[in-house]
Amino acid sequence: MRILIERSNLLKSLSHVQRVVERRNTIPILSNVLLKTEDGGMRLKATDLDIEITETVPAMSEQPGATTVPAHLLYDIVRKLPDGSEVMLQTDGNGGQMTVTSGRSNFRLQCLPEADFPDITAGTFTHAFKLKTGDLARLIERTQFAISTEETRYYLNGIFFHTLESGGALQLRSVATDGHRLARAETDAPAGSEGMPGIIVPRKAVSEIQKLLGEGAEMVEVELSDSKIRFTIGPVVMTSKLIDGTFPDYQRVIPTGNDKALTLDRQSFAHAVDRVSTISSERGRAVKLAVSASQLVLTVNSPDAGTATEELAVGYDSDELEIGFNAKYLLDITGQLSGESAVFMMADPGSPTLIKDGGDERTLYVLMPMRV
Structure with a gap:
């Protein structure tokens, strides 16, 4: 592959995807970000097997292809390049190394093949709806602090979202508790959320989506099933596994x-x-x-x-x-x-x-x- 991309576009996208990559990984491919050429751009993807973030950025593709390189290392390199510069990403003939060139700077990074990169997005989503980013941000901000950090009570390690009739209208409600305190917030349920299953979005996914919501997009598209949830905010798509457990009957407390x-x-x-x-x-x-x-x-x-x-x-x-x-x-x-x-x-x-x-x-x- 051979691709030319603006440093600012690449840096912004890398800042989104590299956050889900754990600093220490026993599986080498999980330390990498997948780079793949697409029509008029390049797609970046990173995962920790529970959360996957993809983003497509404008770029000039001179030779199609795909590879994976260390996510944090590439981010640090691009971060230190001068503002306004262009970056050339190019793999050698056998795909074992990728050259990162910008001005007089030149780096050679070790690659792992695209075929080894995992994909967690398989499956169909049963419900889809759109929310104002401000509404979703409020549901998260008002309840996030009460998420339990006690790993043995794993079903409390996230925010519980569900719909219910309240005051004659359907509401979308968020709840979090650690057994000592409970926080509850609600907003008008958007069209398409009727009959959605009650879901528990894990703490790390909550934290990541909160950061993405703060970047100025007006709407967020939400798709969900019994086991996964997907958020689309502008060019960024984040898919996360849900916590497989039953949230307690919080109404009783x-x-x-x-x-x-x-x-x-x-x-x-x-x-x-x-x-x-x-x-x-x-x-x-x-x-x-x-x-x-x-x-x-x-x-x-x-x-x-x-x-x-x-x-x-x-x-x-x-x-x-x-x-x-x-x-x-x-x-x-x-x-x-x-x-x-x-x-x-x-x-x-x-x-x-x-x-x-x-x-x-x-x-x-x-x-x-x-x-x-």
């Missing part, structure tokens, strides 16, 4: 009878939690909330460091209550809220608390208390 409503200023509360938790040990990080009429007192006790307290004016007219939470979890949730105020719906010191966003009625959070 969302409290419905909590009647003690605490309304507070989100930013003031977050800053106060951050300040008092400075004194706590990393292991515990428990902050006690003592609520009485129109007042909240935050307290942290550390056997080694001492005590910290801070008072806040709040809206509250129920019985006095003392309840403890993990400070990091409180900060994670308040960091997701978009409104100026937050509402904590509480029952007692041992029951889960429901947290609502004053600026977004379509999200909610559940947080388990800690003993303090």
Whole structure:
């Protein structure tokens, strides 16, 4: 193969595909990116056997062909070439090496044959729909922080997406939980998503799609089956395996009878939690909330460091209550809220608390208390 391509186009595409390539691989071909000439361009593909990203970029093909070269090495080379330069990619007669030439720079890279490169995209997709990138980004951003990192509970290592009737209309909902906190967000379900299966998109795929959504495209095309999901954003196509497991019945842990409503200023509360938790040990990080009429007192006790307290004016007219939470979890949730105020719906010191966003009625959070 022999192909001429703008450095900026090649770099942008490589930055997308090389992210899924693991730095350490026991299978050599998985360290490589597949380069293949196409009409008016070149297709790049990389995979870790769970996620596959492909992208086609404009290029001048002087001799058709395909090969695979080390993904991170090629990315680093192209990244260090001068802006505005053109890059010539050329394989030798037997395809064992590829020459990368730009100006006076010349590199020879070892190749592996195209035939060895795996393909995970086989199969048919049963559902297809289009979403605004902003809507999908919001569903991910509001819930991603609550994804579990505990590998033994693999079915919690992603975001659960499903559709359901809510308020007389079909909604697309995203949910994540690690057993200590739960995050839920929803948006109007797009045409074509009716009857879609409930799916769990794994953490790495969520992270990659979030990066791609931030690059300015207006719409994202989603195709899915029981085992795979495919996102198409402009020229980039990402296919991922889904987590093969059953997401728990999360509705059962969302409290419905909590009647003690605490309304507070989100930013003031977050800053106060951050300040008092400075004194706590990393292991515990428990902050006690003592609520009485129109007042909240935050307290942290550390056997080694001492005590910290801070008072806040709040809206509250129920019985006095003392309840403890993990400070990091409180900060994670308040960091997701978009409104100026937050509402904590509480029952007692041992029951889960429901947290609502004053600026977004379509999200909610559940947080388990800690003993303090």
